[in-house]
Amino acid sequence: MTLLDNLKLKVICEGKAKLYVPDLSYYGHYVGNSEPSHAPVFYNPRMIFDRDLSVLVVNRFRSFVSENLRICDAFSGTGVRGIRYGLEVDGVDLIWFNDWNPLAVSLIHKNILLNPIKPSVAVSCLDARRMFFMNSNFNSRFHVIDIDPFGSPSKFIQPAIASLKDGGLMCITATDVPVLFGKYPTTCLRRYGSIPIESSFSQEIAVRILLGYISRNVSTYDFSCTPLLCYSRAHYIRVFARFDFGVDLANESVSKLGYIAFCEKCLHRFVVNGILPPDIRECPNCNSKLHFSGPLWVGPLFDPDFITLLREDATIPDLTRFLDIVLDECRGPPTFYVLDEISKILKISSPRVDDVLDELKSMGFFASRTHFHVKGVRTDAPSKIIFDVVRSSSS
Numbered sequence: 566m567t568l569l570d571n572l573k574l575k576v577i578c579e580g581k582a583k584l585y586v587p588d589l590s591y592y593g594h595y596v597g598n599s600e601p602s603h604a605p606v607f608y609n610p611r612m613i614f615d616r617d618l619s620v621l622v623v624n625r626f627r628s629f630v631s632e633n634l635r636i637c638d639a640f641s642g643t644g645v646r647g648i649r650y651g652l653e654v655d656g657v658d659l660i661w662f663n664d665w666n667p668l669a670v671s672l673i674h675k676n677i678l679l680n681p682i683k684p685s686v687a688v689s690c691l692d693a694r695r696m697f698f699m700n701s702n703f704n705s706r707f708h709v710i711d712i713d714p715f716g717s718p719s720k721f722i723q724p725a726i727a728s729l730k731d732g733g734l735m736c737i738t739a740t741d742v743p744v745l746f747g748k749y750p751t752t753c754l755r756r757y758g759s760i761p762i763e764s765s766f767s768q769e770i771a772v773r774i775l776l777g778y779i780s781r782n783v784s785t786y787d788f789s790c791t792p793l794l795c796y797s798r799a800h801y802i803r804v805f806a807r808f809d810f811g812v813d814l815a816n817e818s819v820s821k822l823g824y825i826a827f828c829e830k831c832l833h834r835f836v837v838n839g840i841l842p843p844d845i846r847e848c849p850n851c852n853s854k855l856h857f858s859g860p861l862w863v864g865p866l867f868d869p870d871f872i873t874l875l876r877e878d879a880t881i882p883d884l885t886r887f888l889d890i891v892l893d894e895c896r897g898p899p900t901f902y903v904l905d906e907i908s909k910i911l912k913i914s915s916p917r918v919d920d921v922l923d924e925l926k927s928m929g930f931f932a933s934r935t936h937f938h939v940k941g942v943r944t945d946a947p948s949k950i951i952f953d954v955v956r957s958s959s960s
């Protein structure tokens with residue numbers, strides 16, 4: 566009799582991996598709906614996009630590292646991520662799997678046996694924080710750490726940085742998006758030390774709050790944070806960032822913290838670098854009360870050179886479509902406008918995004934789509950101009 570005997574499993578293929586996963590049709594029936602977190606071991610088929618993207622990112626990151634990688638899948642569930650890294654990334658020495666759920670660990674062992682993984686493997690059943698500190702000796706640190714917990718990753722950042730090599734990559738998911746999107750400001754303050762705002766660009770604010778939190782926390786260990794690719798999709802946000810050791814670098818990345826000011830009335834917004842001056846309280850456009858979110862990351866969310874390489878490597882249509890948009894927006898300014906919101910204020914029909922982009926570009930402004938919102942426009946044009954362009958582009 567093993568721990569797994571009572572689990573209802575089925576075999577699936579994902580990427581190059583073959584996996585036993587909980588049969589959600591059974592657990593769906595059993596608990597009344599098919600939420601993956603109701604199964605005894607977690608596997609969410611809706612996260613395949615993210616795992617495909619993560620494999621792409623880790624593969625490209627590998628090309629910048631001069632030695633074989635040690636990769637840590639700290640919240641393994643079925644082991645799907647670690648197994649895919651083991652099968653789909655070249656030049657890997659070790660995959661370390663970890664989950665504090667003993668049932669998950671039994672399934673990880675079973676799934677490892679099902680796949681021809683070349684690198685060495687290690688499997689632990691520990692609180693991830695303990696596992697990170699166990700691997701904080703210089704030689705046991707990881708080049709890549711994947712942090713994919715339930716809800717907030719905030720309490721894992723400091724332990725994780727202790728086990729990351731200089732120049733290492735962290736791939737960090739947060740699923741507590743209602744908190745980061747501004748629905749529960751007190752919880753956001755408690756978990757991330759930051760005030761959110763509810764707005765049509767909350768997805769981007771959420772990513773910036775998470776990045777700001779990460780950057781502040783790793784800077785206490787003299788690490789800098791360089792975002793390579795950050796994105797939001799469905800029920801989660803995800804950050805891929807590189808971390809380099811050095812006081813000057815850490816100081817520089819802390820200088821990318823600040824606030825975003827936002828006027829709900831005219832949608833004007835602007836970045837405040839560093840500490841919030843006490844005298845800015847009114848919108849310079851319409852004198853309405855300003856709202857502030859922060860402290861948060863006001864630096865770039867993307868490394869354009871890295872994104873270009875990812876786009877060249879990508880073959881899966883969902884990824885190429887996504888990366889085309891990210892490539893378009895990656896050199897743009899912080900925040901974006903949502904055309905439906907402006908049209909609603911103007912009481913007109915919402916124009917086509919492409920028409921608005923063409924018009925803004927013809928006026929000499931930066932203008933792109935954004936992956937954060939289908940009707941989003943990232944631009945450096947002032948809000949008054951955007952309102953004019955939306956008005957003239959509406960049919």
Ligand SMILES: C[S@@+](CC[C@H](N)C(=O)[O-])C[C@H]1O[C@@H](n2cnc3c(N)ncnc32)[C@H](O)[C@@H]1O
Pocket residue numbers: 606607608609612616639640641642643644645646663664665666669691692693694713714715
């Ligand atoms: C969202 S699931 C991971 C899914 C998996 N990475 C995937 O892509 O399918 C989160 C996993 O983390 C485990 N977990 C949650 N908190 C943990 C902790 N503090 N230490 C170790 N594992 C933890 C849970 O048992 C669960 O299996």
Ligand SMILES: [Zn+2]
Pocket residue numbers: 828829830831832833848849850851852853
């Ligand atoms: Zn205003």
